[in-house]
Amino acid sequence: MDYYGSRMQALIEELSKLPGVGAKSAQRLAFHIIRMPEESVEKLTEAMTEARHSVCYCKRCCNLTDQELCPICSSPHRDGSQIMVVENPRDLAAYEKTGKYEGLYHVLHGAISPALGIGPSDIRLAELMQRLQKEDVHEVIIATNSSLEGETTAMYISKLIKPTGIRVSRIASGVPVGGDLEYIDEVTLLRALEGRVEL
Amino acid sequence: MDYYGSRMQALIEELSKLPGVGAKSAQRLAFHIIRMPEESVEKLTEAMTEARHSVCYCKRCCNLTDQELCPICSSPHRDGSQIMVVENPRDLAAYEKTGKYEGLYHVLHGAISPALGIGPSDIRLAELMQRLQKEDVHEVIIATNSSLEGETTAMYISKLIKPTGIRVSRIASGVPVGGDLEYIDEVTLLRALEGRVEL
Numbered sequence: 001m002d003y004y005g006s007r008m009q010a011l012i013e014e015l016s017k018l019p020g021v022g023a024k025s026a027q028r029l030a031f032h033i034i035r036m037p038e039e040s041v042e043k044l045t046e047a048m049t050e051a052r053h054s055v056c057y058c059k060r061c062c063n064l065t066d067q068e069l070c071p072i073c074s075s076p077h078r079d080g081s082q083i084m085v086v087e088n089p090r091d092l093a094a095y096e097k098t099g100k101y102e103g104l105y106h107v108l109h110g111a112i113s114p115a116l117g118i119g120p121s122d123i124r125l126a127e128l129m130q131r132l133q134k135e136d137v138h139e140v141i142i143a144t145n146s147s148l149e150g151e152t153t154a155m156y157i158s159k160l161i162k163p164t165g166i167r168v169s170r171i172a173s174g175v176p177v178g179g180d181l182e183y184i185d186e187v188t189l190l191r192a193l194e195g196r197v198e199l
Numbered sequence: 200m201d202y203y204g205s206r207m208q209a210l211i212e213e214l215s216k217l218p219g220v221g222a223k224s225a226q227r228l229a230f231h232i233i234r235m236p237e238e239s240v241e242k243l244t245e246a247m248t249e250a251r252h253s254v255c256y257c258k259r260c261c262n263l264t265d266q267e268l269c270p271i272c273s274s275p276h277r278d279g280s281q282i283m284v285v286e287n288p289r290d291l292a293a294y295e296k297t298g299k300y301e302g303l304y305h306v307l308h309g310a311i312s313p314a315l316g317i318g319p320s321d322i323r324l325a326e327l328m329q330r331l332q333k334e335d336v337h338e339v340i341i342a343t344n345s346s347l348e349g350e351t352t353a354m355y356i357s358k359l360i361k362p363t364g365i366r367v368s369r370i371a372s373g374v375p376v377g378g379d380l381e382y383i384d385e386v387t388l389l390r391a392l393e394g395r396v397e398l
Contacts, residue, residue, distance in 0.1 A: 048240055
């Protein structure tokens with residue numbers, strides 16, 4: 001398998017460890033990389049190293065950030081009285097792309113799944129409950145996926161919050177059952193937001 | 200577009216410059232990279248940097264290598280009397296995977312294309328002719344693609360080599376093994392008919 005020498009082999013091997021990168025695309029990427037201007041390779045590797053070192057969770061909403069607060073939490077234009085609960089940062093990005101939601105978020109980094117042994121303490125739920133005590137929140141909008149795990153998580157959270165008197169809602173169906181938020185078009189996402197129902 | 204802070208944005212941006220990596224896969228790769236063990240990120244970025252710095256063309260056959268000679272040219276088990284001419288290193292790899300070819304290669308890094316303004320001097324043809332003077336070569340097997348450019352290149356090379364008295368051959372074109380006749384284009388079917396062999 002060593003046609004091009006060990007350095008090229010090593011590069012192809014490391015690239016093929018990335019998700020969605022098979023043997024053929026790893027080879028294709030490697031050919032591209034050795035032909036890139038040295039400056040561009042530097043920019044790419046630096047971006048990787050720096051992101052790996054500095055990206056962490058937002059102290060408030062657990063979104064990804066390289067600061068203490070994420071760009072959304074530190075914006076003065078967002079409405080702190082609404083918190084949208086999502087499973088992961090990609091779902092947050094999906095709602096941000098609609099450009100219509102002005103509240104804050106809370107990123108759980110997962111969903112409750114008895115089958116996979118993921119319980120309420122394995123996701124960022126305690127952090128959400130702490131926020132509800134400290135912040136002046138009027139509504140929690142649960143936007144977990146409409147999968148079994150997402151629905152389970154939504155039910156669990158709504159039961160947890162109800163006693164506090166804070167309004168809890170769930171984004172409407174309109175999101176196809178079994179669908180993954182990040183792949184759904186913006187109109188459907190907005191329709192689901194508008195049609196949210198009280199839990 | 201800045202949901203996760205500038206470091207994450209920079210990483211997604213750099214990744215999406217890679218060929219075949221769209222916005223969605225760049226995001227997916229970035230999420231993966233920030234969750235990789237720091238050690239693995241280091242291995243990946245080092246492999247990139249080192250390959251970019253050290254991978255060059257083999258002094259003999261113009262294949263990729265990080266040494267003076269590529270693994271094939273420096274192997275004592277290859278038959279130096281045969282040279283297979285290919286357009287690029289991936290084509291060399293394709294023939295190597297058959298495990299049956301024991302001669303050497305010559306990588307042109309392109310094909311003659313009047314339409315794209317690529318002439319004989321833009322590919323590694325002078326290097327091939329120099330080899331034929333210096334090395335004891337009995338046969339040149341032309342394995343350029345069976346596209347217009349590949350055929351043009353094959354014709355050009357064969358005319359160049361013929362006067363030297365060295366045998367020049369072209370890999371056969373015809374119906375791919377396992378191919379279904381009804382789905383194969385007419386040019387290939389005619390080529391297969393012309394190239395028929397006695398049974």
